[in-house]
Amino acid sequence: MSQLSDVSIIGLGAMGWGAALSLLRDGFNVYGVDVRSEALEQLRAEHGKPCQSPAEAAKLAPVVMIFVVNDAQTEEVLFGQDGAVAAAEAGTLFINCSTISPSSAISFGKRIESAGMRAIDAPVSGGSARALRGEVTVMASGKSEAFDIAGPLFDAISSKVIRLGGEIGQASRIKMINQLLSDVHIAVAAEAMTLASKIGVDLATMYEVIINSTGNSWMFEDRGAHIVNGDYAARSAIDIIVKDLGIVSAEAESVGSAIPMASAALGLFSEAEVEGYGKEDGAAVAKLLGKKSGASLPGVTDPSVDTA
């Protein structure tokens, strides 16, 4: 096989755009598709090559990476009108980098392979800042021959690739479990901060104690610091968390699995979305809980809240 030089990216949102820039930096020819014309202009300005449809992009490169928002968009760009799979040359490698439900990941993988193509299940995480630096984390499963092709691409976009075997879907499953844990931990970090504030505990002191105690979590340590500092700039936005926990909920329901903790968190994040916090960081559920509880939080002003 000749050295890989061309790659197409479908979806130039936060994560796809970071991947595109990282690949351009590493010398790849990058073809890109997005419904937003300004995204295509930006790609052109960075010496990438805008395409008008998934079909066009798929014809131009032996590897197609998909960075869209959900299952429905993935279906559309792969198999819809002007979809990528029907247009691609046999043997083209499709890498699904979107966070979609494990059952959809499995189903898309099967349909891609049935069409004579190759597939890797490779949901990414890490947020837009790390995406721009080419430092996302990739959880990936798929056949070895597909990974032989994809290696240089993963090197360009990620600082960590976790290989999870040959079975398509395995990566999306473990990504989903990680999401379940992360999102519940964000919710309870916000709850702990709100209750502590309400009962008169100094949040900075409490934070220092907890991160050295059995109550610590990766998310408490990260998002807890943001709450102490009153910083709600989105690392993972509430809109996205609602989508991700929606996947957990649907998947659990389809197999009959009980998920009381994820359900409680989904209820809380959904309510926060309805209340208008959708674009803020997940930690902003603390604002909702603060409002409900009459608790004051650093950097949050609300007339209904006592400031004692």
Add this chain to the structure above:
Amino acid sequence: MSQLSDVSIIGLGAMGWGAALSLLRDGFNVYGVDVRSEALEQLRAEHGKPCQSPAEAAKLAPVVMIFVVNDAQTEEVLFGQDGAVAAAEAGTLFINCSTISPSSAISFGKRIESAGMRAIDAPVSGGSARALRGEVTVMASGKSEAFDIAGPLFDAISSKVIRLGGEIGQASRIKMINQLLSDVHIAVAAEAMTLASKIGVDLATMYEVIINSTGNSWMFEDRGAHIVNGDYAARSAIDIIVKDLGIVSAEAESVGSAIPMASAALGLFSEAEVEGYGKEDGAAVAKLLGKKSGASLPGVTDPSVDTA
């Protein structure tokens, strides 16, 4: 002040017994009280001095450490019939090592000081094995002069003392917040393991991925390993977690604070207690979730569960 040599311990359960042995090892005269006569016999066998009532124990030493189960028992041993406070010499130091509600800790502290005594709020954690080794963690608040007296005792029983200022109640508050986080993290760790098993993820692989990802928590890392190994020996028993989250729930209700995540966890642990798992480790909520979900877990056999 002459060097402290005598200390009384009220309550020789798992944590109190560990403290008694640790203090005896460090050369203290240890007076002990317990409702169970076998605990008093064991104390005598270790060269400690059994007493018949809190009042008798309080008369014999300038420091009284309390290791009982809840607020009601604390009330009883301090202020009930043959209670410790009325019998003690003026200036006796009472160290509350039980996990009780912050409001009770504050109220007991005030009544102890009003009676001319000294008080430290010092809930301990770490489980019975660490208690036996003299390696519990103590979160403690109270006046400096009280800490000057208590120093050698804390050295004997603990590997870590977190000083949280002069105000009685502050230690119990932060301990409670740590408990809220820890117990929710145990519940969601069990939920994640159960769902993963149900959808066909290898638990050992998933565990390794998660402990290096954003979904990690202190409890996932610890209790998750126990679930992967099918080991449900009690580190913190479900009975105790139900009690601790009951404190969180009552305290949050009394100040009007919303705690949806702790409430979901309390519901789950309470159900597990009703189902007969009360003496097992908190991680055994995985067994309950496994049963509800028809998911198989390592080391857990249940005829209602599919073993696919």
